[in-house]
Amino acid sequence: MENVDRPFPPGQYDVVVVGSGPGGLQTSHCLTQLGVEHAVISQDEAPGGMFRRFPIFERLISWTKPDAPVERGTREYEWYDHNSLLGDAGAQALAPEFMDRSFDVPSRAEMEAALVAFTERAGVQVRYGCRWTGTRRDDDGGFVLETDDGEYACRFAVFAIGVTQPWVPSIRGSELAAHYVETRPASSYRDKRVVIIGKRNSAFEVGNGLLPWAKELTLVSPRPVQLELLPQSPLRLRYLQPYEEYVRGGAGTFVVDAAIEQIERSNGGLRVVAEGTTWPGRLEFDADDVILATGFKAPLQDLRELGVTTVLNDRIPALNPFFESISAPGLFFAGNITAGSRGIRKHGVGPNSTSVNGFRYNARVLAEHVAERLGIERPRPSVDRADVVPFLLRELSCAPELWIQKTFLGRVVSVTDGGLRDEGIVPLEHFLDAGGPDAVCVAIEMDPKAVIYPAVYVRRGGRITEHELPTHPVHAFRGSEYAREVEAILAAARF
Ligand SMILES: Cc1cc2nc3c(=O)[nH]c(=O)nc-3n(C[C@H](O)[C@H](O)[C@H](O)COP(=O)(O)OP(=O)(O)OC[C@H]3O[C@@H](n4cnc5c(N)ncnc54)[C@H](O)[C@@H]3O)c2cc1C
Numbered sequence: 459m460e461n462v463d464r465p466f467p468p469g470q471y472d473v474v475v476v477g478s479g480p481g482g483l484q485t486s487h488c489l490t491q492l493g494v495e496h497a498v499i500s501q502d503e504a505p506g507g508m509f510r511r512f513p514i515f516e517r518l519i520s521w522t523k524p525d526a527p528v529e530r531g532t533r534e535y536e537w538y539d540h541n542s543l544l545g546d547a548g549a550q551a552l553a554p555e556f557m558d559r560s561f562d563v564p565s566r567a568e569m570e571a572a573l574v575a576f577t578e579r580a581g582v583q584v585r586y587g588c589r590w591t592g593t594r595r596d597d598d599g600g601f602v603l604e605t606d607d608g609e610y611a612c613r614f615a616v617f618a619i620g621v622t623q624p625w626v627p628s629i630r631g632s633e634l635a636a637h638y639v640e641t642r643p644a645s646s647y648r649d650k651r652v653v654i655i656g657k658r659n660s661a662f663e664v665g666n667g668l669l670p671w672a673k674e675l676t677l678v679s680p681r682p683v684q685l686e687l688l689p690q691s692p693l694r695l696r697y698l699q700p701y702e703e704y705v706r707g708g709a710g711t712f713v714v715d716a717a718i719e720q721i722e723r724s725n726g727g728l729r730v731v732a733e734g735t736t737w738p739g740r741l742e743f744d745a746d747d748v749i750l751a752t753g754f755k756a757p758l759q760d761l762r763e764l765g766v767t768t769v770l771n772d773r774i775p776a777l778n779p780f781f782e783s784i785s786a787p788g789l790f791f792a793g794n795i796t797a798g799s800r801g802i803r804k805h806g807v808g809p810n811s812t813s814v815n816g817f818r819y820n821a822r823v824l825a826e827h828v829a830e831r832l833g834i835e836r837p838r839p840s841v842d843r844a845d846v847v848p849f850l851l852r853e854l855s856c857a858p859e860l861w862i863q864k865t866f867l868g869r870v871v872s873v874t875d876g877g878l879r880d881e882g883i884v885p886l887e888h889f890l891d892a893g894g895p896d897a898v899c900v901a902i903e904m905d906p907k908a909v910i911y912p913a914v915y916v917r918r919g920g921r922i923t924e925h926e927l928p929t930h931p932v933h934a935f936r937g938s939e940y941a942r943e944v945e946a947i948l949a950a951a952r953f
Contacts, residue, residue, distance in 0.1 A: 466497035466585040468608030472832055474499065476603070477618035478584045479507015480573060481793015484543045484818050485616055487580050488825030491546070492834055497612075498582070499605060501589035505577040506570040507793075508622050514641050515667035516566045519659060519694040520813050523562065524554035528856075536858035540815035541569060542576075544822065549580035563696065590619075593760055601788060614828055617761070618792035621812075625755040625773055629655070631721035634728055635748035638664060647671045653730045653743045655718055656751030657683055662697035664751055669711070675700060676712040676743050680735045683713065689908035690807050716741055721748055756795050764789065774798040779885035780827040781820060790828065796820040801866040802887050807904045809866035819859045819867060823883060838879040841871055846878055846953070847944050850900045854912040854935040859883045860902045868915070872897035873953065886915075893920055898948065914944060916951045923951070 473489060475482050478500035486498045502510065513519075518541065524530075526538035531550040536542070541553035541564055552572040557564050564572070576582070585607070592604035596611055603610040624637035636642075638660045644667050651674040654661050665677050683701055684691065703711040716732035723729070730743040755773035758766065765786040769776045775791055776784045777799040783789045791798060796811040799820075810816030826836050841849055853860060853869040860867060860883075868889055870881035873896040881897065889899045899915045903926070911929040915922055925947050927940060 464585050465583040470611045471497045473614045474610045474612040475616045476590045478502050478505045479620050480814050482618035483582050484821040485792040486582050488822045492829040494829050498584045499588040500584050503586050506573045508620050509569045518563045519696045521562045522553045534856045544818050545580045552576050616790040616792050621754045621756045621794050623755045623757050625753045626750050629718050634721050635750045638751045644671050649673050650746040652747045653745040654749045654751050661751030665700040666697040674710050678714045678716050680717045682715045682736050779888040781824045792821050804865050805906045807865045815862045841878040841880050851936045854900050865903045868899040868901035870899045914947050918951045
């Protein structure tokens with residue numbers, strides 16, 4: 459009876475995936491497509507992960523265009539739809555199905571509904587109500603995950619456990635404030651002076667949500683908003699109304715660059731004491747409420763004791779290009795934790811791995827890599843020499859993986875047995891660092907001035923050459939001038 463009602467009883471599996479947010483669901487689907495035997499467990503009672511309760515003010519920042527010049531459900535359409543998971547026929551492009559089009563971004567509830575539908579239509583099975591509580595290595599080089607249902611032994615574990623535990627830097631008096639996750643309904647801030655500590659998306663989301671209610675709103679953190687760097691920054695304009703009010707000199711809304719010294723009690727309320735960063739001086743802000751929108755960390759439990767090292771103030775694990783811990787092989791991470799794989803950061807541009815649009819492709823790369831480690835080779839179709847230039851230009855023009863994961867994922871064609879083979883989507887860092895047969899890799903990149911351009915990397919005799927092609931005002935990288943350039947690059951490399 460137990461097996462019928464709840465899949466994946468404790469036992470031995472090749473892979474165990476923890477988490478039923480978009481990261482866990484996408485990874486499970488990709489593993490299934492490749493024929494990798496695995497279990498999925500989650501402490502939740504239903505699919506959706508973080509989107510079952512966040513964003514607090516119920517509107518996402520990532521867009522989906524229900525109508526596009528390409529057909530819904532095609533690979534090209536993914537470029538227009540940043541919220542749907544990647545599924546087979548029937549389970550593709552689900553986010554637009556649930557959007558009422560009052561905005562170009564889904565509501566939290568619409569996103570949750572799309573994830574529930576994906577689970578049903580893609581047939582993703584999850585053992586809900588099963589919490590991972592501890593981890594140890596077994597004698598065969600694998601792992602045992604302890605859960606409140608029993609033990610799961612596996613060769614590889616994939617943790618898609620999200621990054622939603624409150625993270626607070628050391629600020630004296632921070633216990634007097636509430637974290638983002640404890641934000642109350644907006645109406646309870648009516649007529650209050652609210653100080654929000656932080657200037658990232660979650661800070662501006664709360665600020666934007668409280669504009670109609672609070673009588674005074676101040677966002678404070680050391681670093682300034684740098685709109686000129688917007689294309690390279692995770693900050694989204696969607697929530698920036700408080701910033702606009704401030705820079706236009708509107709009354710009652712402030713966005714201040716200052717390092718917080720302490721939060722203290724004062725006159726029956728609170729006071730935030732801060733030292734200016736982009737200007738000299740000290741400021742004190744009286745407040746009825748202080749909200750810490752200082753970020754989140756991954757609930758890693760005992761993984762550090764197994765050797766998992768971390769980045770970004772100990773908030774997420776340090777990962778290699780295939781999203782495996784750099785220090786504890788066999789432990790993989792999916793979902794927005796994949797931001798721990800930093801990529802080559804050429805021109806300072808990092809991956810887009812904290813949102814669904816980017817990590818859905820990371821999940822596919824991870825699944826293909828895990829499958830190969832388990833001995834399941836994926837097909838590498840041959841490419842005719844005459845077709846290779848149009849093939850690469852088509853990728854540069856509209857491959858969603860390349861356009862969303864700029865400078866991070868590339869499309870590779872390699873030379874093997876005298877023929878050309880499509881190696882699929884590959885982490886650019888791996889292509890550049892790992893060596894291998896002669897091959898070409900194309901990627902979309904962004905220069906320091908945020909100009910988007912196509913790049914071609916050629917590996918010949920183990921040596922890499924790099925070619926940055928010109929940009930185009932409407933990013934039309936398929937024209938004859940690009941064909942000539944790519945042909946010349948390949949000919950010079952004797953491809
Ligand atoms: C305020 C906020 C707003 C955001 N807005 C957007 C947006 O608009 N668009 C976007 O693309 N991204 C957004 N994100 C990023 C967002 O977190 C991810 O896109 C997405 O939710 C991450 O998916 P995930 O599967 O990695 O993690 P989550 O959705 O957080 O899911 C983690 C899963 O792991 C489970 N889990 C954790 N620990 C255990 C355990 N010990 N045992 C068993 N199960 C466990 C959880 O219960 C959950 O099911 C936002 C993030 C925040 C914090």
